[in-house]
Amino acid sequence: MALVAHDAKKTELLDWAARHQEALRGCRLVATRTTGELLARRLGLRADLVASGPLGGDQQIGAMIVEERIALLVFFTDPLGTQPHESDVRALHRLAVVHDVPLASNPASADVLLPDACLRMAAPAPVEADAA
């Protein structure tokens, strides 16, 4: 599961993660650097860190989506600000859509999508139905 938040949304993500920390502790997490450092410092949540978003972290998470390593992308973007790496932000959204990865852009969506992602991460890969 990937956790990312723009600066104006980091408090919202921390509040959401605090509410779900029990479930999140059972998941392998990846986060952009500043987001992940905050999760570790404030909540003791461990995440694998990629680069900060403006330095290529969004693209690294996009590559993980292509490799089918992300079950849920929680990405709280700032709808009222512009980002220097807007093209990377759009590309990450686009890859989530292309690869049909659940994408939560706000706490209400993340609340709905988290239980399903936890189930899918815990479940073994589905077995192909036998045609015979």
Ligand SMILES: O=C(CO)COP(=O)(O)O
């Ligand atoms: O900018 C980001 C996503 O686009 C997030 O990066 P940081 O977590 O390093 O702030």
